[in-house]
Amino acid sequence: MQADFWHAKWEKNQIGFHEAETNPNLTENFHHLGLETGARILVPLCGKSLDMVWLMSQGYQVVGVELSELAVLQFFEEQDIPFEKTVDGDFIHYSTEGLELYVGDFFKMNADVLGQVDAVYDRAALVALPEEMRKNYTQHLSKISNTAPQLLATFEYDQSKRNGPPFSVSEEEVRLRYAEKFEINLLEVKELGEMFVDGLLVSEKVWYLKGKG
Numbered sequence: 001m002q003a004d005f006w007h008a009k010w011e012k013n014q015i016g017f018h019e020a021e022t023n024p025n026l027t028e029n030f031h032h033l034g035l036e037t038g039a040r041i042l043v044p045l046c047g048k049s050l051d052m053v054w055l056m057s058q059g060y061q062v063v064g065v066e067l068s069e070l071a072v073l074q075f076f077e078e079q080d081i082p083f084e085k086t087v088d089g090d091f092i093h094y095s096t097e098g099l100e101l102y103v104g105d106f107f108k109m110n111a112d113v114l115g116q117v118d119a120v121y122d123r124a125a126l127v128a129l130p131e132e133m134r135k136n137y138t139q140h141l142s143k144i145s146n147t148a149p150q151l152l153a154t155f156e157y158d159q160s161k162r163n164g165p166p167f168s169v170s171e172e173e174v175r176l177r178y179a180e181k182f183e184i185n186l187l188e189v190k191e192l193g194e195m196f197v198d199g200l201l202v203s204e205k206v207w208y209l210k211g212k213g
């Protein structure tokens, strides 16, 4: 998925992935990460997700990375939050109390710019990317977050019946990408029934990845 694909999605407001409510996988499972109030949570490929608002409301600091400046501007406008804007290397940095959003290419982010990461919340980030990008994504994420614990949600369905995004990411692939550096815990399996196209059965899995240190 190239940058143009996502910019066009935001410009045409084709953002079916954006949810009007906080995602229950987050609210039901975030406690597994056992974080202290004030911990800094990385939300890769964050869009304008309301999950960031929930994380802030729970006393966490949030740092998001998003390609589309439009998405970030919509986030601040819709949440009616004032912000400061600066330029930081390859990124435009939007910040407010408890929240920093970097506009730019996630693959260009590095640990120095990003700063401390205590945990990662991946909803619709890994599954937004085609298979040929997922190896780079997971390696890069593990590196810049210093294998911080992660809450991850994946979809599984018959990929031959539909093209992503979101892409199907199998249990085997989660283990292939992350087992070297993380202990992998499957928290939940949800049968979502038919989704995306007629007759396509989709399930969702929620994972807690704990860095081996």
Ligand SMILES: C[S@@+](CC[C@H](N)C(=O)[O-])C[C@H]1O[C@@H](n2cnc3c(N)ncnc32)[C@H](O)[C@@H]1O
Pocket (backbone or CB within 6 Å): 006, 007, 017, 018, 019, 044, 045, 046, 047, 048, 049, 065, 066, 067, 068, 071, 104, 105, 106, 107, 123, 124, 125, 128, 165
């Ligand atoms: C499927 S959406 C999910 C957004 C958000 N996580 C949510 O739950 O609503 C994927 C997002 O990733 C962004 N994106 C795609 N490639 C990116 C990249 N290389 N760097 C930063 N953001 C990217 C897109 O602009 C889009 O907003």
